[in-house]
Amino acid sequence: MRVTQSMLSNNMLRHLSGSYSKMGKIQEQLMTGKKINRPSDDPVVAMKGIAYRTNLDKVQQFQRNMGEVHNWLDTTDETLNQVTSAMHRVSELLVQASTDTLTPNDREKIAVEMEQIQKQIVDFANTKLGDKYLFSGTNTLQPLFTGYPTTGNLNVNPNANSNKVEIEVFNGITLDVNVDGKTFFANSTNGVVAKLGEIVGTLKDPAKSGADLTGYLSDIETQMDNLLLLRAEIGAKQNRAEMMEYRLDSQEITATKLMSENEDADIEKIITELTTQESLHRAALSVGARIIQPSLIDFLR
Known part of the structure; x- marks a missing residue:
């Protein structure tokens, strides 16, 4: 199967979007101090919290x-x-x-x-x-x-x-x-x-x-x-x-x-996860920039 430039671009964008989403969720937990901020995050924790x-x-x-x-x-x-x-x-x-x-x-x-x-x-x-x-x-x-x-x-x-x-x-x-x-x-x-x-x-x-x-x-x-x-x-x-x-x-x-034990987030753990996710995100951006060369010659290959 031929891997086209559009396939590479779409895959990279999809993974970057997922990475942004995960970072956003972790940042939200860090700002609110809560494990979940909506019932869909974890229905079991939400029900116990109620x-x-x-x-x-x-x-x-x-x-x-x-x-x-x-x-x-x-x-x-x-x-x-x-x-x-x-x-x-x-x-x-x-x-x-x-x-x-x-x-x-x-x-x-x-x-x-x-x-x-x-x-x-x-x-x-x-x-x-x-x-x-x-x-x-x-x-x-x-x-x-x-x-x-x-x-x-x-x-x-x-x-x-x-x-x-x-x-x-x-x-x-x-x-x-x-x-x-x-x-x-x-x-x-x-x-x-x-x-x-x-x-x-x-x-x-x-x-x-x-x-x-x-x-x-x-x-x-x-x-x-x-x-x-x-x-x-x-x-x-x-x-x-x-x-x-x-x-x-x-x-x-x-x-x-x-x-508190049910709802409150472990701040130390959240900061560690955020740091790890930021590192992964930077690595993904760096690799993506090398794989996708936005030049007309590369598109014609």
Whole structure:
């Protein structure tokens, strides 16, 4: 078979085009730092990459959920801490008012301060985090109290409940982030707001003595014990949230490592391949230039 000049030219151009294409692919890997830049480069690596990236996205979403968990628990703990301070002041006022040396006018002044503390505790019970109320159970869009207590009416929101507010923090794992605020704050007989209302009524009644007020000290101690239980519950949930956050951090590291091993290019290897390919390409150009002599005499041979 006769090998013509056009056959030599076409073969050289085809091989040079393939060499350019291979160099272009290697340079693209070097610039992007990725083994593949489109699914057609390696479908298996592409499919694994999708799975690893999906897993990483889920872990990162759970980490964002953990941020919401910490915000909820920290805000609740700070609110209960302020309620604790208010209850200490209530106890001090009760001790002061239980002595019979005080006049009805003196007790009236104490009652005024006690009423303000009651209203402040109602405000604490209606604490919001963003647009969500912390102590209304799962009815987070409405406050626990619809207003300040009046005679014979605590103004408790009928839609408030004691249900758990749960946030998903891992596959099939949820954390409840609230406490039973309705029972502590809004119970009509043993709730702290109702009990403060009783104390205020006793303080304003001239017929009541210091002994009547002394009886409320044990009630306030009971409220303080209930408050400590709520704070202990929040503390336990915070500890669990921290352990879950550590687990998520470990999962993120693992997922990132798997994705990197699957997708990231070995830069040292890529540079070596590029150098080798450039040398081969130069050699091909040099040999091609010798084989194909662009003169009319050579074409006529």
